[in-house]
Amino acid sequence: MIDSFFSSWELFHNVYLAGWLIGLVLSLLGVLVVAKDQIFIGAAVSQASGLGVALAMWVGASVGASHHDWVQSEWFLSAMAVTFSIAAAVITSQTGRGRESQEAITGWVFLTASSFSILIVSKTPHGLDEIQRLVSSSIIGATATDVWTFAALAATTVVALVFANRRLLLLTVDQAMAAATGMRTGLWSAAYACWLGLTIGLAIPVSGMLYAFGFLVLPALIAKHWCREVRPMFVISPLIALVSGLFAFVFANHYDFPPGQMAVALLVSLLAATWLSRLVRR
Numbered sequence: 001m002i003d004s005f006f007s008s009w010e011l012f013h014n015v016y017l018a019g020w021l022i023g024l025v026l027s028l029l030g031v032l033v034v035a036k037d038q039i040f041i042g043a044a045v046s047q048a049s050g051l052g053v054a055l056a057m058w059v060g061a062s063v064g065a066s067h068h069d070w071v072q073s074e075w076f077l078s079a080m081a082v083t084f085s086i087a088a089a090v091i092t093s094q095t096g097r098g099r100e101s102q103e104a105i106t107g108w109v110f111l112t113a114s115s116f117s118i119l120i121v122s123k124t125p126h127g128l129d130e131i132q133r134l135v136s137s138s139i140i141g142a143t144a145t146d147v148w149t150f151a152a153l154a155a156t157t158v159v160a161l162v163f164a165n166r167r168l169l170l171l172t173v174d175q176a177m178a179a180a181t182g183m184r185t186g187l188w189s190a191a192y193a194c195w196l197g198l199t200i201g202l203a204i205p206v207s208g209m210l211y212a213f214g215f216l217v218l219p220a221l222i223a224k225h226w227c228r229e230v231r232p233m234f235v236i237s238p239l240i241a242l243v244s245g246l247f248a249f250v251f252a253n254h255y256d257f258p259p260g261q262m263a264v265a266l267l268v269s270l271l272a273a274t275w276l277s278r279l280v281r282r
Contacts, residue, residue: 001254008253018142019259020245021150022203023215025157027241029196030220031233035172041092042216044106045085045197047113049204052084053077054117074205082201088113089197093189139207139260146206153199160195161234168192169230207260214264215241218271225274244270 009016033042056077092106161168170178171188179185203212223236248263 001250005250005253014144014147015139015142016249018146018150018206019139019249020242021147021154022207023241023245024238025150025154025199026203026212026215027219027237028157028161028234029199030216031237032168032172034217034220034224035230039217040106042213044092044110045088045200046204046209046213047110048088049081049085049201050209051113051117052080053205054120056080058120078202078205081204082198085201086194086197089193090190093193139211142206149202172230210264211260214267218267222271222274225278
């Protein structure tokens with residue numbers, strides 16, 4: 001099994017590296033998502049990213065390739081995915097306004113993106129196939145550029161968490177106390193939402209919604225059951241993501257399964273085992 005994995009390294013090393021780096025950076029951001037109990041926000045932002053991709057495809061099909069090659073480029077697709085995911089992250093991170101709760105706004109974003117993304121591409125060539133590919137997993141197409149992109153995102157995220165760890169923890173655990181200490185909570189929340197949206201928006205076209213959403217919430221949920229405080233979750237969650245990603249890619253290569261689905265299946269199984277062990281101990 002291991003020999004087979006190493007034999008595939010030359011052909012699929014970009015897929016493996018990109019998958020691990022995406023899992024690393026999303027599992028770190030997922031700690032804050034889980035600590036805030038805002039898991040559904042990850043699903044809403046992922047769907048909004050898919051809406052951006054769908055709109056980019058519709059624009060490309062409507063304008064055509066003549067003199068407008070850029071509208072059909074991967075760059076334009078990624079830019080639209082990032083734009084919509086950042087917008088969704090900012091909208092859903094705000095507290096409910098008026099009579100609408102944050103959960104209601106998040107649900108509206110999720111349902112809007114889910115429905116309109118299908119309607120927009122339903123009349124475009126291969127549009128529904130592309131959306132289905134994003135919903136499942138597309139990590140097989142990862143490139144060297146994707147590896148370097150997510151290496152930079154992961155490094156930046158780690159540095160930011162190291163230098164702003166206390167402020168982010170206070171903002172996550174007790175926003176009112178954070179405001180009382182002089183923190184500009186609105187600015188910090190917006191910055192975090194933008195970074196979350198940027199990361200998910202870049203991850204979706206590379207890994208698909210299933211993989212991105214799975215690694216955003218599942219490692220942190222598992223770490224939450226293993227840690228009594230939020231701070232050690234920033235170590236445990238990425239370790240879970242990396243180890244699970246390693247085993248998943250080895251198994252997927254050996255048994256000829258899709259690597260994205262295998263990775264998420266392994267994580268959900270580990271979370272189920274964690275829940276079961278807690279029930280047994282009671």
